[in-house]
Amino acid sequence: MRVTVWNEYRHEKQNPVVSGIYPEGIHAAVAAGLRANGVTDVRTVTLDDPDQGLPPDVLNGTDVLVWWGHRAHDEVSDALAAAVAARVNLGMGLVVLHSGHFSKPFKRLMGTECTVRWRADGELERIWTVDPAHPIAQGVPAYFELPREEMYGEPFEVPPPDELVFLSWFKGGEVFRSGCCYRRGRGRIFYFRPGHETFPTYHDATVCKVIANGVRWARPAVIEAGPMLNVKMPPIEAI
Amino acid sequence: MRVTVWNEYRHEKQNPVVSGIYPEGIHAAVAAGLRANGVTDVRTVTLDDPDQGLPPDVLNGTDVLVWWGHRAHDEVSDALAAAVAARVNLGMGLVVLHSGHFSKPFKRLMGTECTVRWRADGELERIWTVDPAHPIAQGVPAYFELPREEMYGEPFEVPPPDELVFLSWFKGGEVFRSGCCYRRGRGRIFYFRPGHETFPTYHDATVCKVIANGVRWARPAVIEAGPMLNVKMPPIEAI
Amino acid sequence: MRVTVWNEYRHEKQNPVVSGIYPEGIHAAVAAGLRANGVTDVRTVTLDDPDQGLPPDVLNGTDVLVWWGHRAHDEVSDALAAAVAARVNLGMGLVVLHSGHFSKPFKRLMGTECTVRWRADGELERIWTVDPAHPIAQGVPAYFELPREEMYGEPFEVPPPDELVFLSWFKGGEVFRSGCCYRRGRGRIFYFRPGHETFPTYHDATVCKVIANGVRWARPAVIEAGPMLNVKMPPIEAI
Amino acid sequence: MRVTVWNEYRHEKQNPVVSGIYPEGIHAAVAAGLRANGVTDVRTVTLDDPDQGLPPDVLNGTDVLVWWGHRAHDEVSDALAAAVAARVNLGMGLVVLHSGHFSKPFKRLMGTECTVRWRADGELERIWTVDPAHPIAQGVPAYFELPREEMYGEPFEVPPPDELVFLSWFKGGEVFRSGCCYRRGRGRIFYFRPGHETFPTYHDATVCKVIANGVRWARPAVIEAGPMLNVKMPPIEAI
Numbered sequence: 001m002r003v004t005v006w007n008e009y010r011h012e013k014q015n016p017v018v019s020g021i022y023p024e025g026i027h028a029a030v031a032a033g034l035r036a037n038g039v040t041d042v043r044t045v046t047l048d049d050p051d052q053g054l055p056p057d058v059l060n061g062t063d064v065l066v067w068w069g070h071r072a073h074d075e076v077s078d079a080l081a082a083a084v085a086a087r088v089n090l091g092m093g094l095v096v097l098h099s100g101h102f103s104k105p106f107k108r109l110m111g112t113e114c115t116v117r118w119r120a121d122g123e124l125e126r127i128w129t130v131d132p133a134h135p136i137a138q139g140v141p142a143y144f145e146l147p148r149e150e151m152y153g154e155p156f157e158v159p160p161p162d163e164l165v166f167l168s169w170f171k172g173g174e175v176f177r178s179g180c181c182y183r184r185g186r187g188r189i190f191y192f193r194p195g196h197e198t199f200p201t202y203h204d205a206t207v208c209k210v211i212a213n214g215v216r217w218a219r220p221a222v223i224e225a226g227p228m229l230n231v232k233m234p235p236i237e238a239i
Numbered sequence: 240m241r242v243t244v245w246n247e248y249r250h251e252k253q254n255p256v257v258s259g260i261y262p263e264g265i266h267a268a269v270a271a272g273l274r275a276n277g278v279t280d281v282r283t284v285t286l287d288d289p290d291q292g293l294p295p296d297v298l299n300g301t302d303v304l305v306w307w308g309h310r311a312h313d314e315v316s317d318a319l320a321a322a323v324a325a326r327v328n329l330g331m332g333l334v335v336l337h338s339g340h341f342s343k344p345f346k347r348l349m350g351t352e353c354t355v356r357w358r359a360d361g362e363l364e365r366i367w368t369v370d371p372a373h374p375i376a377q378g379v380p381a382y383f384e385l386p387r388e389e390m391y392g393e394p395f396e397v398p399p400p401d402e403l404v405f406l407s408w409f410k411g412g413e414v415f416r417s418g419c420c421y422r423r424g425r426g427r428i429f430y431f432r433p434g435h436e437t438f439p440t441y442h443d444a445t446v447c448k449v450i451a452n453g454v455r456w457a458r459p460a461v462i463e464a465g466p467m468l469n470v471k472m473p474p475i476e477a478i
Numbered sequence: 479m480r481v482t483v484w485n486e487y488r489h490e491k492q493n494p495v496v497s498g499i500y501p502e503g504i505h506a507a508v509a510a511g512l513r514a515n516g517v518t519d520v521r522t523v524t525l526d527d528p529d530q531g532l533p534p535d536v537l538n539g540t541d542v543l544v545w546w547g548h549r550a551h552d553e554v555s556d557a558l559a560a561a562v563a564a565r566v567n568l569g570m571g572l573v574v575l576h577s578g579h580f581s582k583p584f585k586r587l588m589g590t591e592c593t594v595r596w597r598a599d600g601e602l603e604r605i606w607t608v609d610p611a612h613p614i615a616q617g618v619p620a621y622f623e624l625p626r627e628e629m630y631g632e633p634f635e636v637p638p639p640d641e642l643v644f645l646s647w648f649k650g651g652e653v654f655r656s657g658c659c660y661r662r663g664r665g666r667i668f669y670f671r672p673g674h675e676t677f678p679t680y681h682d683a684t685v686c687k688v689i690a691n692g693v694r695w696a697r698p699a700v701i702e703a704g705p706m707l708n709v710k711m712p713p714i715e716a717i
Numbered sequence: 718m719r720v721t722v723w724n725e726y727r728h729e730k731q732n733p734v735v736s737g738i739y740p741e742g743i744h745a746a747v748a749a750g751l752r753a754n755g756v757t758d759v760r761t762v763t764l765d766d767p768d769q770g771l772p773p774d775v776l777n778g779t780d781v782l783v784w785w786g787h788r789a790h791d792e793v794s795d796a797l798a799a800a801v802a803a804r805v806n807l808g809m810g811l812v813v814l815h816s817g818h819f820s821k822p823f824k825r826l827m828g829t830e831c832t833v834r835w836r837a838d839g840e841l842e843r844i845w846t847v848d849p850a851h852p853i854a855q856g857v858p859a860y861f862e863l864p865r866e867e868m869y870g871e872p873f874e875v876p877p878p879d880e881l882v883f884l885s886w887f888k889g890g891e892v893f894r895s896g897c898c899y900r901r902g903r904g905r906i907f908y909f910r911p912g913h914e915t916f917p918t919y920h921d922a923t924v925c926k927v928i929a930n931g932v933r934w935a936r937p938a939v940i941e942a943g944p945m946l947n948v949k950m951p952p953i954e955a956i
Contacts, residue, residue, distance in 0.1 A: 085589065086591075089590055089591050089635070091850060102708065108586075108589060109589040110589055111563065111586060111587040111588055111589045111662055112567055112662050112663045113564075113567050113663060113705070113706040115706040115707060115708045115709070116708060116709075117708075117709045117710075117711040118708060118709070118710060118711065119710060119711050119712065119713065121713065126412055126953075128392070128393045128394075128413070128414050129393070129394065130393050130394055130395075130416070131394070131399075131900075132394055132903065133808060133900070133902075133903035133904070133905075133937065133938065133939075135938065138938050138939075142394075151711075153367070153711060154367045154368070154369050154406060155367075155368065155369055155370070155371055155381075156369075157567070157663050157706050159637065159640075159660070159661070159662055160370075160402070160403065160640060160661060162637075162638060162879075162880075163399070163879075163900075164399065164403075167393060167406065167414045167416075168414070169408055169409075169412060169413065169414045170408075172713045172714060173365055173408060173713070173714040174367070174408065174711075174714075175367050175406045175407070175408045175414050177369070177406075182637070183637070183638060183848075183850070183880075184589055184590050184637055185590045185591060185635050185850075186849065186850035187850070188850075220850065221850065221852065221855050222850075222855075227591070228591040228593040228635050229593060230580065230593045230594060230595075230596060231593070231594075231595045231596070232595075232596060232597060233595040233596065233597050233629075233631060233652075234597065235597065235599065235650045235651070236650060236651040236652075236843075324828065325830075328829055328830050328874070330611060341947065347825075347828060348828040349828055350802065350825060350826040350827055350828045350901055351806055351901050351902045352803075352806050352902055352944070352945040354945040354946060354947045354948070355947060355948075356947075356948045356949075356950040357947060357948070357949060357950065358949060358950050358951065358952065360952065365714075370661075371664065372569060372661070372663075372664035372665070372666075372698065372699065372700075374699060377699050377700075390950075392950060396806070396902055396945050398876065398879075398899070398900070398901055399879060399900060401640075401641075401876075401877060402640075402661075411952045411953060412952070412953040413950075413953075421876070422609075422611070422641075422876070422877060423828055423829050423876055424611075424829045424830055424874050425610065425611035426611070427611075459611065460611065460613065460616050461611075461616075466830070467830040467832040467874050468832055469819065469832045469833060469834075469835060470832070470833075470834045470835070471834075471835060471836065472834040472835065472836050472868075472870060472891075473836065474836065474838065474889045474890070475604075475889060475890040475891075604890055606870070606871045606872075606891070606892050607871070607872065608871050608872055608873075608894070609872070609877075610872055620872075631845070632845045632846070632847050632884060633845075633846065633847055633848070633849055633859075634847075638848075638880070638881065641877070642877065642881075645871060645884065645892045645894075646892070647886060647887075647890060647891065647892045648886075651843055651886060652845070652886065653845050653884045653885070653886045653892050655847070655884075
């Protein structure tokens, strides 16, 4: 399983609070968390790399893509968003983190506006496991807490998830579907809510475990070689 | 649409706190809330009525059944539970309230244990509308509050709902899938969480609106006359 | 309920077989079928009308849009496809017919490739009602037949439908999920398979009934006035 | 993974056609097919064994149970059906074959009547893979054929499947949802349609592969030790 972690990597360059928490970038922390959970073949790329980090050989050599973006969603080219969505449809797994709910690839795959309520006050988030038997919940307790996080609240304008794994409770009074699974074409998508850049969320052991579980769950059995085609089909002779 | 509200009607006879809130019984309050929302053909029955309130002519004359039970689940006969489930499979709507999650008809229709976490401390519940376009959410705000309710927490051991309308936030720190829709056979089932007997939940206008919406949503287009049969079918000649 | 039937309207101008079957255009036949089933507020528009038939006042005055397109999908502007998808997310219903599976608005709302197998030999299609209690199946028999249709076969590369109403059997040996319901944002989408331009499918009474049922099912309770926004939300004071 | 194949094992003792096809019983053929696909820890039990084949130590030592029954559904005790359903809710996988759609454990877990149309004429069944990326479809072609099978037709009175993997086409003109996945409690259920006793279906290599895939898919990550309880929960102190 070849995993690529894509990070916008802008906050870390500009905001000393963020770079203090993630001196190597959020991508490095996410990759370290994956490796700590036994996912070994992990590379990282960023928006400011050539081809926005995902030239065809990298994208086509990725089995599961992890995506973190926030302020620069609009800078991601439509062509790249289309390429990512097309590869998911061929079988690639996609794990979308936090503000990636508003990224071009995710919105394209969902077909909805993907809006949320939010408040960046750094309040307590408690994440409940709704489906304890789900592969993504293995090793995750009945609930776990992040002492300071950005709040996201319902309604989350996404299609009804095919599988709902986690629900968040926020001290400020909101709830959120924080772990949502989708099957799209031949690929699988896992959205996981936590991860605001000003908090050390991706250093949390349970968060890292969930992301690793999500990557494993999204791993494709096989990825189709070429585009899906509308296929003209002759009559089946056996009939 | 002929609606029957079934109530266990035991707490109200034995606990002055409950009878103080619901002097005519919970069934009367639910029925009044339905009528206040334009559902006019409503009758009420209780566990201690003949045939446990649902003799065949009453059950077979019901389009949507509303169910409230708590401490006497075990007294409901298996035969009645089977009859209710069978009629749902033929098309009758079923609206299950609060502790009815543990009633025989609901458990039989779900096929799961239907367990929850709970705490009867009378704390603040805030109910969020997850699917604002759903018929059951019409006229319901983004969220509404019940100042004192029993807490139910996840995991709620039910099948993944076909449609999820509401999520609850509890001040004590839990979340719950509070408005769950199911299609079973030809019938529809709506589970709605609020309604502990020691709090005046069924006098709340929004709660009454939700129940009325749920009853309308669960209304059958048609109810099958007889039992579903495994049908032996001859070849279709036209082929 | 204001219904607009959008038709590409090209085959009818160029192919005498098609114009023989649909002298006023497919849109006229679909609109007549709706009216025959009691849907009275129906207008028709076509691709070659100004603004491709859907200027803002028409689109914004539409509660349910019916879409038929085939050979000119690429001519529909990306802006129009985006506007249609955005309005569905605000609550507008969308009924997509036959080859509209490959239209820009539908593909955008699905997030998948929407490909099928196909064969235009004009063979027998038998359409089975999988969910007889569904509103779209009301008045539709256990199965109905179209003596000559184009075949579409699985895999149909769409997201798992939220509700599956019909399955097709083709004499040539294929099956297809022919009646698929989706909820996207605040809107509802119904895809209905039959309707190849060289066959008189939209003159079939059962087909017309299904489309009318689909339009009624997709009718919004309310359509949001403006775009969904990521909303910054203050803490709820009551806590 | 400890797999137990339960077979009613009555037809094979009484009908020479069946015993000619399955001289060691259907259970032996299913177990052989599992072993041929790398599932090694397989035992077989039958209805006429002590405790109807599933004494507590056997049931509690089973990770995935495969069930074949037909004419003796009523002889299975209600207590055993309840025990099987309870263990599924704790995490055990269940693979239900063919006429097991009408078995007590399956009906109890579905909550519906589970009826079908049928015709035992031994006609061609073609099984289409609707979800080629599903784990249960790995190694299965776009379609495969069984030259002689019993027909099952829609409507299949089960809850909407959580995942639909296969659809059947029958030469006689019917369609059927032949591969249906459910999550119930902590366990997973896979229903697979083919397998009439008078045809050599369980000697077919693709059928065996599907059953083995289904068993692997249904394998639990963990099985809960005790029954699910309605749990009284104190307030979470950290709040």
